[in-house]
Amino acid sequence: MKAPFSSYLNEIAPGLRQLINYLSSDYDYVSVLSTDSKGLHIRLSQHAKTVGNQTMTTERGTVVRVYKDGLYSEYAMDCFDHEHPEQAATDIKSVLNAQLEVLKLTQTDIYDTGLLSDEPIDLMVEKETGQLPEEADIPTLISQLTKLSDYGMSLSEAMVDCVVTAQSTHISKLFMTANRYMRQSYVYSEGSIAAIISKDGQNRIGHDSISGLGGPELFIGLNDKADYAVSSALEMLEADRIVPGVYDIITAPEVTGLIAHEAFGHGVEMDLFVKGRALGADYIDQRVGSPLVTMHEGALCADNVTSYAFDDEGILAGDVVEIDQGILKTGICDALSALRLGVSPTGNGKRENFEHKVYTRMTNTLFDSGNDTLEDMIKSIDYGYLLEGIQSGMEDPKHWGIQCIIQLGREIKDGKLTGKVVSPVIMTGYVPDLLGAVTMANTDHCVFGSGGCGKGHKEWAKVSDGGPYLKTKGRLG
Amino acid sequence: MERYIQAMQNSGADAWEIIDTKTQSWQFYFIGHALDQNRATDVEHITLKAYKQSADGQYMGEATAAVSPTESTENINQIARDLVDHASLVQNKVYALNQPSAASPIPHAATSLKQEAETYLKAMQSVQETVDEDINSYEVFVNLNKRRLITSTGIDHTDTYPTSMLDIIVNARRDNHEIELSRLYHAGTCQPLQLKEDIEELMRYGKDRLLASPTPSIDNCPVVFSTDAALQIYSYFLDNLNAAYKVRGISHFNIDEAITHEAHGDLLTLKTLRYLDGSPANFAYDIEGAPIEDATLIDHGIVKRFIGNRMFSQYLGLDQSFIVSNWCVEGGTATETSIRSGACLEVVEFSDFQVDSMTGDLFGEIRLAYYRDGKGGITPVTGGSISGSMLDNLNSMQMTQASRQYASAVIPKATRLNKLTVAGES
Numbered sequence: 001m002k003a004p005f006s007s008y009l010n011e012i013a014p015g016l017r018q019l020i021n022y023l024s025s026d027y028d029y030v031s032v033l034s035t036d037s038k039g040l041h042i043r044l045s046q047h048a049k050t051v052g053n054q055t056m057t058t059e060r061g062t063v064v065r066v067y068k069d070g071l072y073s074e075y076a077m078d079c080f081d082h083e084h085p086e087q088a089a090t091d092i093k094s095v096l097n098a099q100l101e102v103l104k105l106t107q108t109d110i111y112d113t114g115l116l117s118d119e120p121i122d123l124m125v126e127k128e129t130g131q132l133p134e135e136a137d138i139p140t141l142i143s144q145l146t147k148l149s150d151y152g153m154s155l156s157e158a159m160v161d162c163v164v165t166a167q168s169t170h171i172s173k174l175f176m177t178a179n180r181y182m183r184q185s186y187v188y189s190e191g192s193i194a195a196i197i198s199k200d201g202q203n204r205i206g207h208d209s210i211s212g213l214g215g216p217e218l219f220i221g222l223n224d225k226a227d228y229a230v231s232s233a234l235e236m237l238e239a240d241r242i243v244p245g246v247y248d249i250i251t252a253p254e255v256t257g258l259i260a261h262e263a264f265g266h267g268v269e270m271d272l273f274v275k276g277r278a279l280g281a282d283y284i285d286q287r288v289g290s291p292l293v294t295m296h297e298g299a300l301c302a303d304n305v306t307s308y309a310f311d312d313e314g315i316l317a318g319d320v321v322e323i324d325q326g327i328l329k330t331g332i333c334d335a336l337s338a339l340r341l342g343v344s345p346t347g348n349g350k351r352e353n354f355e356h357k358v359y360t361r362m363t364n365t366l367f368d369s370g371n372d373t374l375e376d377m378i379k380s381i382d383y384g385y386l387l388e389g390i391q392s393g394m395e396d397p398k399h400w401g402i403q404c405i406i407q408l409g410r411e412i413k414d415g416k417l418t419g420k421v422v423s424p425v426i427m428t429g430y431v432p433d434l435l436g437a438v439t440m441a442n443t444d445h446c447v448f449g450s451g452g453c454g455k456g457h458k459e460w461a462k463v464s465d466g467g468p469y470l471k472t473k474g475r476l477g
Numbered sequence: 478m479e480r481y482i483q484a485m486q487n488s489g490a491d492a493w494e495i496i497d498t499k500t501q502s503w504q505f506y507f508i509g510h511a512l513d514q515n516r517a518t519d520v521e522h523i524t525l526k527a528y529k530q531s532a533d534g535q536y537m538g539e540a541t542a543a544v545s546p547t548e549s550t551e552n553i554n555q556i557a558r559d560l561v562d563h564a565s566l567v568q569n570k571v572y573a574l575n576q577p578s579a580a581s582p583i584p585h586a587a588t589s590l591k592q593e594a595e596t597y598l599k600a601m602q603s604v605q606e607t608v609d610e611d612i613n614s615y616e617v618f619v620n621l622n623k624r625r626l627i628t629s630t631g632i633d634h635t636d637t638y639p640t641s642m643l644d645i646i647v648n649a650r651r652d653n654h655e656i657e658l659s660r661l662y663h664a665g666t667c668q669p670l671q672l673k674e675d676i677e678e679l680m681r682y683g684k685d686r687l688l689a690s691p692t693p694s695i696d697n698c699p700v701v702f703s704t705d706a707a708l709q710i711y712s713y714f715l716d717n718l719n720a721a722y723k724v725r726g727i728s729h730f731n732i733d734e735a736i737t738h739e740a741h742g743d744l745l746t747l748k749t750l751r752y753l754d755g756s757p758a759n760f761a762y763d764i765e766g767a768p769i770e771d772a773t774l775i776d777h778g779i780v781k782r783f784i785g786n787r788m789f790s791q792y793l794g795l796d797q798s799f800i801v802s803n804w805c806v807e808g809g810t811a812t813e814t815s816i817r818s819g820a821c822l823e824v825v826e827f828s829d830f831q832v833d834s835m836t837g838d839l840f841g842e843i844r845l846a847y848y849r850d851g852k853g854g855i856t857p858v859t860g861g862s863i864s865g866s867m868l869d870n871l872n873s874m875q876m877t878q879a880s881r882q883y884a885s886a887v888i889p890k891a892t893r894l895n896k897l898t899v900a901g902e903s
Contacts, residue, residue, distance in 0.1 A: 008547075047725050048788065049567035052541035053556075060545040061520065076518040079546050095517045099503060102591055103512060106598040111511035142566045160726035196835065201729050201868070203836050241864075244694055244900030275508055275614045277646065277657060336514075355518050357506060394829035396844065398657045403828040403842035403862070426840045426900070428828075428862045456644060457661050457829075477840075477862045477900025 002126040005185040006036035006172035008060070015082025016176055019064070022089035024178065029067035029116055031177045033312055034080075035354050036060045039169040040133035040216065042141060044149050046161050051138065055167045056452060057462060061354040064092055070112035072336060073099070076355045114339050120179040121316075125309035127186035131215035133168035141166065141216060148193070148226055155230040158197040158237070162226070166191040166219045175314035182314050188305040188462070189218040190450045195229040199237055204423075206233030206407070207389070211449035211464065213303040232389060236408055239423035244477040248384030248412075249427075250377050250469055253446035255406055257465030258390045260365045261453065262402050263431040264288070264295055264322055265465065266395035268331030269348075269360040269455075274340050278397040280331055288328045289435030294368040295323040295467075297332050299347060302364040304464035305449035306350075312358055313349035320346050326435075334360040352459050359455050367467030370441025377440045377471045378412055385409035385476065386417065387425060400431035409476065429475045440471035480550050481523060482627060488557035490527040490564070491537070492574050494628040496764065498522045502620045503590045509612065510602065521546045527560035530571060537571045538564035572791040577631045580761045580768035583752055585638050588666055593619035593641060600669035601643075610680040613646040613657060619667075624764075632766040639666050640757040645676060649683030656686045658826055658844070660705075663884035665757045682825050685857040686845040691902035692822075692861035693848065698899045700863055701816060701823040703891040705883045706830040706841065710892055711806050713867050714747055716834035718774045720785030720793045727835050730780045737778070737871035742895075743809050744778035745876070750803035750887075758802035758885040767799040777808060805887035809876030816877050816891045820851035822899060823891075824863065837867035839897075858901075865897035 016032045023030045039055035061078035075092040103110075145164045152162030168189035175182040192209040208225035212218050251259060264280070272278035299308050299317035310316050313335040321329055333341065334349030337360055350361035378386065389407025396402070404427040411420040449464030478497060485493040504516040523544045530537045540563035542556050597617045606612060618641060625635040643662045648655055658679055662672065702710060714736070722728035730736060736745070749772045752759050762768055765787050774782050783793055790798030817823060823846060824830075830841030841863055848856045873896065876889035 044567070045725070047569075047792075048721070049569055050539055050541065051563045051567055052543075054541065054543045058543065060547065071512065072514050074514065074516040076516070076520065078520045091519075095519075096515070098591065099505075099515045099517060099594070102594050102598065103505075103515070105595060106602065108598060109511045111508050111513045138563055139566055196725070196727065198726055198729075203727055205835055241898070244898060275646070276648075276655075277613060355502075355520055357504070357514065357516060391833075392829065392831065394842070396828055398655070401828065401842065401844070401860075405831065405840055424836075424838050424840065424864075426842070426862045426864050428842045428860070428900070456659060458644065475861075475900065475902075477864050477898065 001129060003129045003132065003170060003185045003187045005124065005126055005183050008036045009034055009172055009174045009183070012080060012082035013174060015085045019085040019088055020176060020178060022086055023064070023066055023092065026093060027066035027068045029118070031065045031175065031314065032062060033354060034062040034174045035172065037169055037171045038134045039167060040136050041167040042145060043163065043165045044145050045163040046149060046153060051142065055169045056460060057169050057171065057353065059353040063354045067115060071110045072113060074357065113336060116335055116339060118177050118179045121182055121314070123182040123310065125184040127213065129187040129215045130217035132187060133170050133216060136168065136216040141219065148222060152193060152195055152226040152230055155227065156197060156234060158199045158234065159195060159230065160198045161196040163194040164222065166222065168216045175310060177314065180314050182310050184309040186213065186308065187215045188213050189215055190305060191219050191222045192450055193222060193225045193229045195233045197233045197237060202237060204233045204236040206230060206236065209450035211305050213307050232407065235421045236423040239408060239421040242409060242422040242425055242476050246473060246475050248381045249474045250386045250471050252386065252388045253444055253466050253468060254390050254448050255387045255404065256367055256467040256470050257448050258393045258404050259402070259434065260295055260367050260467060261362060261463065261465040262393040262395040262404065263435065265297065265362045265365040267397045267400060267431065268322055270331040270333040270341060271337040271360040272397050273331065274337050279400050280328060280397065283328050284330065286328060287326050288432045289323055289326040290438045291325045292370055292438050292441050293323055293326050293435050294321065295366065296320065296368070297322050297362060297365045299363040301366055302447045302464060304364055304447050305462045306363045306464060311347045311349045312351045315345045315347045315349060318347040332360055332362070334358050350461050352461055356459060359459060361455065361461050362453060362463045364447065365463065365465040366447065367470065369443050369445045369468040372440040372442050374442050374469050377442060377469060378417060379415040380440065380471065381412045381415060384412045385422065386412060387427070391424065401428070402431055402434065403428050426477045427474045428477065434472055434474060437473040438470050442469040444468040480553055481525060484553045484557040485525060485527065487554070488527060489561045491530045492528040492629045494526045494574065494626065496524040497625045499623045500620055501590060502618060503594050505594065505598065505617045507615050509614065525557060525560060527557065527564045529561050529564040531568060535571055536568035538567040539569060540564040569788065570792060572788050574628055574630045575632060575766040575787055578768050583759050583761045585759065586666060588639050590619055590621060593639065593667055596667040596669055597641070597643065600667060600672050604673055604676050609651060610647065610649045610683055613648045615643060615645040618642040626764065626766050628766060634762050634766060636760050638759065641665065641667055643672065647676065647680050647683055649680065649687050651687045654687060656683060658683050658686065663757050665755055665759065668755050682845055686826070686859055689845060689857040689859035692843050692846060692858040692899065694901035695822070695899040697896055699819065699821040699893055699895045700897045701821055701891055701893045703823055704825050706824070706827050707888055707892045708883055708886055709830055709832040711886070711888050713832045713834050713837065714745065714775065715801065715804060718783055720783045720789035720795060720798065723783050724789050724792045732780055734780055735778050736775060736780060740778055740872050742873040743876045745775055745806060746773065746777055746808040747775040748773050748805050749784065749801050750805055753803040753885060753887065755882065756803050756885040760802055763800040763802065765800065769799050769802055803885045806889060809878045809889040811875050811877045813877055813879060813891060816875055816893050817849060821849050821893070823847045823849065832867060839867060840864040860902035862900045863897050864900065865894070869896045870894040
């Protein structure tokens, strides 16, 4: 079925059009983004169970962007009265003028920016989905997920809790300017299992997840995840600490994805170029990885949690080749940063929600596959580790530093897995060194979208990332 | 509000609550000191919660819905009825909602968005920059919040309070080499003098990072934490005092028992605070309507009290409990000199320092640290990482007597963990 576009947004659209008309007499550019995204969230542990309609991206509200005298300003509200848009126009002008008074009092300079283009676009996209979160069979879902939590508990006497989380979001967004009328609707879903074990005063957590473009029908995929979540937690309980050093490593696809995200995801967000905060700006058309490294970024690269038709500034979704056979080709860009840099936007202008500012943000960030087999990759290593499972990552675009917290490492000795496990593993290093040492990639092309991404330490957004198994060298601690 | 109350009263719920939060925000985004964008928001978030008991009274289910203020009354009534249906599907051991109580109100200084914005902008303009150390960019957020909690048990309480945030990047450069450091500050109202002092300290760190050499590999090296990263260390204790952690079998703390045996370091005391000057979290009641108190949770290394939300607190049999807002840590005996004695690594800038409260694992990539060789030599170093476990460090943790406030927490100015691994770059 098609995910139906919000009837609420269709109802207020004429009022939003009038609002744009009212504001256009005072401003040189006016755009409106209105959202109405509904969700389903179920979280079941052995000790506390909840069900609700909020996910990371559920929202209903409107943000208005205006431009005058070189300055872009925004006003976000969630009580727009579509029958009296003139009142909203008056309120917006009043508040923004009050801010300008403060700026005048403090003698604040303006970062002068040009006028956004506004070529006509009329678009309606309703993507395919199996079910809608607002129409889900909640009794059946709760019953199935409760059984899954109980099954996880049954796998080990050391289990103290098995938390099953399932959430689905039906996104509807409307973008409007004097010349654009763009509407989109799609559904994405994600789920996870966290197995918590405790033994002799030591706790360990194993987890696994699913995500994809589609509705609650995807939750069935969680059934295959409990065994790994529990077994990995048990392995971590018996694991040793790694001896710090530089090792030959094979990164499992989820770790590969984390590297993609932290290395040349954040590192080429071009709003950082405007501020002189990213080393990538100086390395366009230069080698940053081995010839086996090709990386794509864009909402069109995969069908997952952030595969929209247009971004939060009304720019059509793209598929950008950031790194082509080891050569850095370009970054990703929101509309205002593109205007300032004199380049074309790539459809990567995203907000945490309507209340938040647009930044350049990632969508699907993926390494291309190679031609090797995992077996050959393991055979090629005298001593090293196969790294599995991710906890978190952090970038340093100014220095191309990277920090990846990895669940566990499986020891490889003389071309074979020994069965010995180390945990946790922190991988750090200089991104071009890490990518420059890539010598093998297998044929997998996995995509993971169950997490969230911050800009620095805030502005949380949905992203996905992934790729194949990669062989490289990494500093582990 | 009346239509939400009526919807919940008519829903068939055994108990219900409504949380209505209105926020007006002004935001200013700068590149250097030039305004990139100004923003304002005016939003209302309404959350409805329904509770439904099982027929035998043994269980109580809970369901939650966020409702838009533009939702029709008909839809609100339907959402309330659906909530009751959904709540009946999940079975949690029965517990009771909080009852009304008479906590004295916490006064907040009268302020306005305009006043707070002006104070922040002037504070930022007053920061002393040099040719080689300056501000790259910053974002200012000032908010006025009004939060009302209404429950079926008769609670109807409103908190009106300011919050603010500054996100800043600073640069330092030398010989065509430029680095950056960042901070995210939270506060109630703007604290301009503290802010200016912190940012100028950050720029000094930036200058030192330019001179830094690769971090050496040192096994079991004492590490000193003297910035906000140390909050993660103390959050480990706070989380393990949470009733939810205890009920779930994650916390191994026990009442009237020491948090570690054979302690030969400082004995930690951890308290909750009802009021903390400058905090963004000064509330008379928590979000569930429980009065917030000054309470001692750990006294000289002995666990005195668990704390948390009403559900897990009742499961644990706690008489009085609440969700912590402000807190402080005491018990340090070290001076700022003695805590840095001997060979040690003082890390002042991480990529992202983390302490996993469930496992006790800690880790972080080093962006700037000072390696003290114990003979008077101090070398700024960068790169590599630290890792280890809180469990291995509880016995010997050391803290300064002097303390420092970060938003809603007061912690020792410096903290020393003696059993960590430093994976260096050289």
